[in-house]
Amino acid sequence: MNETMKVDRRDAKLAMAHIYVAFIALALGGFAGLLQVLVRSGKFTLPANISYYTILTTHGVLLGLVLTTFFIIGFQFAAMSRTAGTFSNQVRTWGWVGFWMMTIGTAMTAFFILIGEASVLFTFYAPLQAHPGFYLGLTLVVVGSWISGFTMFAHYAKWKKANPGKTSPLLTFMSVANMILWLVCTLGVAATVLIQLLPWSLGLIDRINVLVSRTLFWYFGHPLVYFWLLPAYMVWYVVIPKIIGGKIFSDALARLSFILFLFFSIPVGFHHQLLEPGIDPFWKYVQVILTFMVVIPSLMTAFSMFATFEMYGRSKGATGLFGWLRKLPWGDARFFAPFVGMLFFIPAGAGGLVNASHQLNQVVHNTIWVTGHFHLTLATTVVLTFFGAAYWLIPHLTGRVMTKTMNRLAIVQTVVWAIGMCFMSGSMHFAGLLGAPRRSAFSTYGNSPQALEWIPYQIAQAIGGTILFIGIILVLVIVTNLAFFAPKGETEFPVGEVAETAERTPLVFENWKLWIGITVALILIAYTIPFIDMIQNAPPGSKGYKLW
Amino acid sequence: MHIHKYEKIWLFFGIGSLFVFLTIIGVSAFAQGNQPPSCLTTIDPEKVDETPPFNKPGLVKTGDNEYQLNIVASAFAYTPNQIEIPKGAKVTINVTTKDVIHGFEMAGTNVNMMVEPGYVNSFTKTFNKTGQYTIVCNEYCGAGHHMMTAKVKVVNKQ
Amino acid sequence: MAIPQLQNTKPKVKMTKESPSLKGTLASVFLLGFFLMFTWISIYFLFLDRL
Ligand SMILES: [Cu+2]
Ligand SMILES: [Cu+2]
Numbered sequence: 001m002n003e004t005m006k007v008d009r010r011d012a013k014l015a016m017a018h019i020y021v022a023f024i025a026l027a028l029g030g031f032a033g034l035l036q037v038l039v040r041s042g043k044f045t046l047p048a049n050i051s052y053y054t055i056l057t058t059h060g061v062l063l064g065l066v067l068t069t070f071f072i073i074g075f076q077f078a079a080m081s082r083t084a085g086t087f088s089n090q091v092r093t094w095g096w097v098g099f100w101m102m103t104i105g106t107a108m109t110a111f112f113i114l115i116g117e118a119s120v121l122f123t124f125y126a127p128l129q130a131h132p133g134f135y136l137g138l139t140l141v142v143v144g145s146w147i148s149g150f151t152m153f154a155h156y157a158k159w160k161k162a163n164p165g166k167t168s169p170l171l172t173f174m175s176v177a178n179m180i181l182w183l184v185c186t187l188g189v190a191a192t193v194l195i196q197l198l199p200w201s202l203g204l205i206d207r208i209n210v211l212v213s214r215t216l217f218w219y220f221g222h223p224l225v226y227f228w229l230l231p232a233y234m235v236w237y238v239v240i241p242k243i244i245g246g247k248i249f250s251d252a253l254a255r256l257s258f259i260l261f262l263f264f265s266i267p268v269g270f271h272h273q274l275l276e277p278g279i280d281p282f283w284k285y286v287q288v289i290l291t292f293m294v295v296i297p298s299l300m301t302a303f304s305m306f307a308t309f310e311m312y313g314r315s316k317g318a319t320g321l322f323g324w325l326r327k328l329p330w331g332d333a334r335f336f337a338p339f340v341g342m343l344f345f346i347p348a349g350a351g352g353l354v355n356a357s358h359q360l361n362q363v364v365h366n367t368i369w370v371t372g373h374f375h376l377t378l379a380t381t382v383v384l385t386f387f388g389a390a391y392w393l394i395p396h397l398t399g400r401v402m403t404k405t406m407n408r409l410a411i412v413q414t415v416v417w418a419i420g421m422c423f424m425s426g427s428m429h430f431a432g433l434l435g436a437p438r439r440s441a442f443s444t445y446g447n448s449p450q451a452l453e454w455i456p457y458q459i460a461q462a463i464g465g466t467i468l469f470i471g472i473i474l475v476l477v478i479v480t481n482l483a484f485f486a487p488k489g490e491t492e493f494p495v496g497e498v499a500e501t502a503e504r505t506p507l508v509f510e511n512w513k514l515w516i517g518i519t520v521a522l523i524l525i526a527y528t529i530p531f532i533d534m535i536q537n538a539p540p541g542s543k544g545y546k547l548w
Numbered sequence: 549m550h551i552h553k554y555e556k557i558w559l560f561f562g563i564g565s566l567f568v569f570l571t572i573i574g575v576s577a578f579a580q581g582n583q584p585p586s587c588l589t590t591i592d593p594e595k596v597d598e599t600p601p602f603n604k605p606g607l608v609k610t611g612d613n614e615y616q617l618n619i620v621a622s623a624f625a626y627t628p629n630q631i632e633i634p635k636g637a638k639v640t641i642n643v644t645t646k647d648v649i650h651g652f653e654m655a656g657t658n659v660n661m662m663v664e665p666g667y668v669n670s671f672t673k674t675f676n677k678t679g680q681y682t683i684v685c686n687e688y689c690g691a692g693h694h695m696m697t698a699k700v701k702v703v704n705k706q
Numbered sequence: 707m708a709i710p711q712l713q714n715t716k717p718k719v720k721m722t723k724e725s726p727s728l729k730g731t732l733a734s735v736f737l738l739g740f741f742l743m744f745t746w747i748s749i750y751f752l753f754l755d756r757l
Contacts, residue, residue, distance in 0.1 A: 051691060121688050127648050127665060128690065210649065210665055253551070274584045275660055277667035281583040285574060292566045299562040302738055303555045306731040314727060321730050346738055350745035358573040359582050360749045362658045363756070366651050366686035433752065435655025437686035443694035448682040450655045503550040539590035539666025545648050547623050547690025554732040562739060569746060582757075658756045 007493060011081035012397040014095045016483070018074025019394065021103055022067050023479050029062030030472035037424070037465030040458045042442045052441035053119040053548055060122030061113060064378070065141065066106050071386050072231045073098070073148045076175040078393060079234065080152055082493045083169035084159040091155050098148035105140025108133055119548040121439060123221070124197070126213045129544030132201040135193050142186050142193075149179040160510070167505045170251055171238050171495060177258040178230040180512070181223055184519060185266055188219035200544060207541025211278045211534050218269030219527065226265035226294075228378055230258065232385035235338055236305055239389065241496035243335050244328055246312030248496045249304045255509040257297035257304075262519055264294035267526030271356040275365050278537075283530040284358070290526055291356040298349060305342060311499065333402075333410030334494075337388030340414050341381040344421065348376035351429070369432025371439075372425040380421050384414060387475055392491055394482040401489035406478055413474040420471055424464025431457035585661045585671045587642075593665035596620055596646045607631060607639075615639045621663050622646040624692030626683060631698065633675050634705035640672045651686035654700065662687060675702045 007015065032055045038044040039052050046052065077095060081087055087095065111133070112118045118130035124138075156176050159168060168176075192213045200208045237254045241247055248254065270287035273279055313324020329335050351373040354360045364370060391410055395402050402410075432438075436454040445451040508514075551559075576582045596602045601618040605627050608616045615637050620627045622645060633639055643652045643663045650663040654673075661669040685696035 053688065053691065053693070119691075125649055125688075128688075211667070214664075253555075273662075275669075276662045277585065277587045277589070277664060277669035279586055280588065281577065281586045284584060284586065285577060288573070289570055292570055295566055296559070296563060299559060299735075300555070303558050303731060303735050306734045307552070307555075307728050310728055310730045313730075321733055324730055346741060347745075350742045353569070353742060353746050354749045357569060357746070357750075358577055358584060359658075359753050360573070360746070362584060362660045363749055363753050365660050366653065366662075433749075435653065435657075435682075435684070437651065437653060437684050437694075439688045440684075440686075440694040443697075445682050445684055445697040446699070448697070448699070449680065450682045451684075537588075537590065540592045540594070542593060542648075542665045545623070545690070547648060547692075552728060554728045558732065558735045558739075561736070565739065565743060572750070656756070658753060 005082070005493070006490075007078050007081045007397060008086040010092060011077065011087050014087075014092060014099065015074040015078040015081070016394070016397050017096075017099055018070045018077070019390070019397075020483075021106070022071035022074065023476065025062040025066040025070065025106075026472060027476055029059050029067060030469055032056070032059035032062065034465055034469040037462040040440075040442050041462035042444075042455060042458065043462070051116065051119055051548060053121065054113065054116055056439060057113050057119050057121050058110070061109060064122050065138075068228045068378070068382070069141065069145055070102065072178070072227065073102075073145060075231055075234075075386075075389060075393065076152060076178065077148070078397060078493070079171040080155055080175050082171070083495060084155060084172040087155055088158065091151050091158075094147055094151040094154075098144045098146075098151060101144030101147065102141050103144075105137045105142075105144060107137070108140065109137030112137065116548070123217065125217070126197060126200070126208045126210050127542035127545050128548075129197075129201050129546055132198060135198045135201055139190070139193055139198070142190055146183060146186070149183050152176060152179050165507070167251075167507060168510060169495075170248070170254060171234060173255060173509065174230065174234045174238070174258050176512075177262055177515075178227060178234075180516065180519075181230070181262050181265065182227045184516075184523075185220045185223035185227070188216040188269075189221075192216035207543060209535070209538050210542050211276070211538070212531075214273065214276070215269065215279075215527075215531065215534065218272045219266065219523075220269075221272060222269050222291075223265045225374070225377065226261055228382045230261060232338070232341065232382045233257070233301060235385050235389050236301065236342065238496050239392075239494050240305075240335060240338060241308050241312075242494035243332065243392075244309070244312050246308050246315070246496075247499035248502070249307040249311065249499060250502045251498045252503060252505045252509070253300055253304060255505065257300045259509065259515055260297040260300075261294065262515055263522055264290055264297075266519065267522045268294060268356075270526075270530075271361070274358060274361045278534060279530055280533065283526075287526055288356060288358050290522070292353075295349070295353065298345075331407075331411070333407050333414065334388055334391050336411055337391070337414045338385040340418050341384035341388070344376050344380040344384070344418070348373065348381055351376065364432055366438055367432035368428045368436045368438045372428025372432060375421065375425045375428065380417065380425070384417060387413070390475075390479060391482070392494060394479060395486055395489075395491035396493045398483055398486075399488055399490070400482060400486035401491050402482060402486060406481055406486065409474060410478055413471055413478065416467060416474060417471040420464045420467030422464070424461050424468060427457040427460035427464065431461075585669050587668050587670040589668040589670075590666055591644050591668055593644075593646060596644055601642065602644055607633065610640075613637055617641045619643045619652070619698075620646060621650040621652065621685070621696075623648060623650075623690050624685070624696040626652075626685075626696065626698040629698035631700045633700060633702050635678050635702055636674070636676060636705075638672065638674045640670060642668050642670045644668045648689050649687050650689050650696065651684070653684050653686040655682045655684055657681065660686070678702045678704055 118134035313327035318324040683698040
């Protein structure tokens with residue numbers, strides 16, 4: 001039975017395929033990011049008439065959509081195979097179908113961006129109109145991810161059947177919760193792409209309702225960030241305790257926090273639309289309240305993490321208020337990278353509260369503060385956790401071991417990342433408070449004294465971005481080594497055990513019908529009336545524009 | 549479900565603070581009128597030039613020390629783009645767009661709005677200090693997005 | 707078929723009376739909480755200042 005501790009070789013191949021695409025996206029998207037910070041420093045111009053906004057679209061799509069979705073699905077396939085058993089042939093085949101659809105969709109989307117037919121950024125706000133191939137490619141990515149989602153559900157259902165009355169393995173439970181979140185929220189983006197944007201870009205319909213399209217996008221856009229975050233939480237809750245040699249603080253609380261994320265991460269899209277003319281302020285405030293509720297599971301997570309660390313440290317004889325910190329395995333990159341990710345989640349969370357707070361949003365909306373914010377959440381917290389996971393996941397899947405040298409390099413990589421991000425994200429936050437806009441090429445705005453004040457911050461961003469690019473090269477070296485060159489051997493897929501002091505997990509957590517029912521109810525409460533209002537009081541629609 | 553005593557304390561404090569924040573912004577919005585811009589007025593984006601007040605964009609005096617500033621955004625400019633406001637004026641800024649989505653941000657102030665085709669957006673601010681402000685477009689609108697700007701001068705009235 | 711899972715095979719847990727000492731955890735989360743409050747209040751005052 002020890003075999004089941006290891007991901008089956010055929011399942012490992014499927015997971016690795018996803019991880020390869022994810023890291024190729026990181027390489028290309030990271031390079032695009034480097035070009036952006038250099039342009040915005042004002043000291044560098046792109047050669048051969050390449051547009052800043054083409055590069056920006058490439059960066060956003062490859063890192064926000066491709067790196068994340070591929071890594072997450074690959075990671076969850078591996079986690080489910082590890083904890084709920086080897087996939088059936090049928091499940092695995094559908095997993096590959098999902099993978100190829102996503103990959104073909106990605107290639108298609110990237111092609112139309114790179115030939116300059118889709119410089120619409122990764123939010124593709126109408127009435128800017130991209131080539132239909134761009135929308136079609138995105139559709140394939142999303143539909144492919146749905147197939148992978150249903151594949152995971154099927155595997156979970158099989159486990160339930162074989163284990164009646166039992167609580168599912170924690171990682172499997174969390175993967176299922178995250179895929180439900182993903183399925184429910186991508187319905188919004190699928191609706192705007194398939195019903196509005198695609199037919200409109202093909203010329204089948206003339207005009208588009210801009211506000212409805214944006215609202216459907218943001219119905220998807222906020223849970224999207226939780227779809228990125230939850231796999232990082234899986235690593236924190238389940239994997240990190242095992243790596244440090246401790247125990248999971250509470251299985252039940254971990255499940256509860258995932259269910260709360262499912263409830264509250266979707267009916268909150270208006271906090272991205274607080275400054276829009278067509279939404280009633282009352283409904284904006286309702287969604288601000290719901291947004292604040294999604295902070296609660298993160299407060300719980302923070303407590304669980306510290307508790308895991310403290311309990312471990314004390315079991316090793318730590319004394320004093322913070323003595324347990326010294327007992328943590330600082331030299332182990334599998335721990336260190338995600339831990340630094342956790343630390344960065346503190347300022348990230350603080351910024352998130354500001355962004356969601358009605359009037360405070362007015363200070364920062366669409367300034368580069370926001371860019372700084374999600375480079376903390378996604379590009380540090382989530383990404384460093386994914387890197388930390390890759391350090392054991394890739395060798396586990398390829399039957400290799402990470403050498404001491406690579407581990408040391410991974411520690412250096414983490415430090416490089418942290419330093420680069422302090423420069424880049426820090427200066428973005430401050431420049432944003434002074435008013436510097438996001439998503440803009442270098443400009444002095446007609447030598448405006450205010451805009452000239454932003455330039456030193458932009459140079460700091462370029463320095464930070466360059467350091468981060470070195471970080472990307474380092475992680476690519478490590479990942480390539482782990483995938484192809486590291487010595488053969490066995491690497492553990494760490495899955496934590498629950499602490500003895502923790503309570504037994506109630507079975508109610510497996511009641512998905514109830515959870516989905518509550519999720520849908522909350523969505524209907526938050527969206528029905530304002531959505532009807534948008535359609536009933538709609539202005540004349542918009543034609544498409546290609547202004548790049 | 550069993551929850552550790554300290555975790556209860558933490559959640560009580562954390563959730564309590566969230567509600568304090570919500571109360572502050574709620575009171576500020578609904579009682580003191582600091583709502584985010586939500587004008588809800590619609591307009592035909594292709595007929596902006598014919599629709600008042602945007603057929604004659606600019607600063608209009610509407611009362612004692614009260615003004616309306618009507619601005620048309622289009623790729624990649626604001627009309628008008630040089631504006632003088634007398635010090636102490638209470639100005640209601642109305643903006644709309646003729647084409648794609650634009651932003652309207654008066655850098656370093658709370659004036660920050662999304663400008664979307666089909667809608668007028670609106671925000672009121674009193675200018676108590678003389679000085680210069682830069683208006684920038686903070687929503688990507690195309691190749692010239694970063695060139696889209698206007699200047700506001702707050703001057704002592706004669 | 708059924709794969710034994712660590713979480714599931716764990717013995718029924720007795721409700722322990724002595725909860726583990728989590729003083730450090732409490733201190734840590736409160737430091738975090740104060741940081742969140744500090745940031746939020748700073749930006750709120752920035753908003754008020756710009757009114
Ligand atoms: Cu959000
Ligand atoms: Cu613009």
